[in-house]
Amino acid sequence: MAVDKVAVVTGSGRGIGAEAAKLLARNGYSVCVNYVSNAKAADGVKNQILKDGGHCITVKADVSSANDVARLFETVDRELGPVSVLVNNAAILMPQCRLEEISEARFIEVLRKNVLSCFLCSKEAIKRMSTKNGGAGGAIVNVSSAASKSGSPNEYIDYAASKGAVDTLTRGLALEVAQEGVRVNAVRPGLIYTQMHSSGGEPDRVERLKSKIPLQRGGQPAEVAEAILWLATDRSSFVTGSFIDTTGGL
Numbered sequence: 269m270a271v272d273k274v275a276v277v278t279g280s281g282r283g284i285g286a287e288a289a290k291l292l293a294r295n296g297y298s299v300c301v302n303y304v305s306n307a308k309a310a311d312g313v314k315n316q317i318l319k320d321g322g323h324c325i326t327v328k329a330d331v332s333s334a335n336d337v338a339r340l341f342e343t344v345d346r347e348l349g350p351v352s353v354l355v356n357n358a359a360i361l362m363p364q365c366r367l368e369e370i371s372e373a374r375f376i377e378v379l380r381k382n383v384l385s386c387f388l389c390s391k392e393a394i395k396r397m398s399t400k401n402g403g404a405g406g407a408i409v410n411v412s413s414a415a416s417k418s419g420s421p422n423e424y425i426d427y428a429a430s431k432g433a434v435d436t437l438t439r440g441l442a443l444e445v446a447q448e449g450v451r452v453n454a455v456r457p458g459l460i461y462t463q464m465h466s467s468g469g470e471p472d473r474v475e476r477l478k479s480k481i482p483l484q485r486g487g488q489p490a491e492v493a494e495a496i497l498w499l500a501t502d503r504s505s506f507v508t509g510s511f512i513d514t515t516g517g518l
Contacts, residue, residue, distance in 0.1 A: 274348045275500070276300045276340070278331045278389060279358030281309035283462035284411060287493035288355050289313055293322030295497060298348045301326045302340060302358070323348075331358050331385040341392040350403065353500045354393040356386040357411040359430075364423040364470060375426045382430035386410055386437060390452075394441075398448040405449025409499045410438045411492075414458040414515045431456075435511070442509030451508040453499040458515030460487040482517030 275297040280289040286301075290313065293299045299317060301324060303310035310326045317324040327343050329336040344351055360381045362374055390408055397406035415424060416431035435454065442452035459474045459481060470476070474486035495512045498504050 272349075272352070273297045274300070274344065274351050275353040275355065276302065276344055276351050276389070276393070277355040277357055278302045278385065279304070280355075281306045281313060284457065284460065284489045284492045284496075285355070285357035286313045287489040288357065288496045289324070290317055290320075290322075291490070291493045291497050292353065292355075292500065293317040293324060294320060295501070297353065298323040298325075300324075300340070300344045300348060300351075302329055302331065304328065304330050304358070331389055332380045334388055337385075337388040337392055340389075341396070345396070350396045351393055352397065352404070352406040354389055354406070354408045355411065355496055355500065356389055356408065356434075358382075358385050359411070359427075361424060361427050366422055367425045370426050378426045378430050379433070382427070383433045383437070386434055390437070390441060394445060394450060397450045398445055400445075400448045403449065406451075407500045408441070408450065408452045409496050410434050410452070410454040411496070412438070412454045412456045412511070414456050414513060414518060416456060438511070439509050446508055451499075451504070453504070453507060453509065454511050455492055455495045455499065456511055456513045456515065457492045458487065458513070458518045460489060460492060460514075462489055480518070481515070485516065487514060487516055 275292045277289040279285045280301045281303040289299045301310050314324045329340040397403040412434045413431040415428035416435045420428040438454040478486050492514045
């Protein structure tokens with residue numbers, strides 16, 4: 269059954285994506301929880317949404333694969349209706365190291381997972397949202413990172429570079445579709461308590477660095493989700509091509 273408010277949140281089995289999916293559902297959106305491998309985590313998010321009275325489906329798809337992305341959006345079309353909000357959240361982080369230790373294969377994989385995924389999903393969303401294509405408009409929110417500005421020296425220059433590309437894609441696409449009923453913005457989280465830090469080899473990274481944050485604490489995924497919700501809805505109707513830094517002042 270098609271509904272008016274449909275949100276696709278990529279990589280939403282955990283962390284910021286999971287909180288964004290649940291918050292969008294609480295605000296009246298039917299939500300597609302996308303995941304690539306952890307079905308149990310995705311089902312947990314879905315079950316919580318259903319328990320709270322929301323509407324949700326889960327779709328397994330590698331959003332860095334064009335075929336998977338096409339299938340993801342076709343499933344949403346069929347089961348929920350045309351997407352009105354896309355949150356490009358899926359991303360990976362590799363273990364901390366200096367640039368000369370980063371292999372070519374690693375660098376390409378980070379760009380593929382973090383940038384190509386954003387491009388592919390945005391492309392499918394625009395096909396459906398743009399008034400030029402017969403759509404009713406919509407909003408895209410990209411989850412970038414404060415690393416796009418800091419560069420993450422000695423840790424994740426490849427990840428930072430990928431998020432810099434996301435920032436540029438955000439700005440360019442926003443201007444391209446501004447007259448077609450589609451707004452494109454991004455959030456740039458800083459030190460947030462998520463499992464991603466474990467992927468980088470330092471689960472307690474936020475604790476180590478929180479004294480450098482003006483607010484003297486790390487952020488919670490739910491706090492980033494609130495910024496995503498604002499950018500996704502008509503509450504930010506005069507905002508496009510912009511960024512919200514959810515960094516505690518960094």
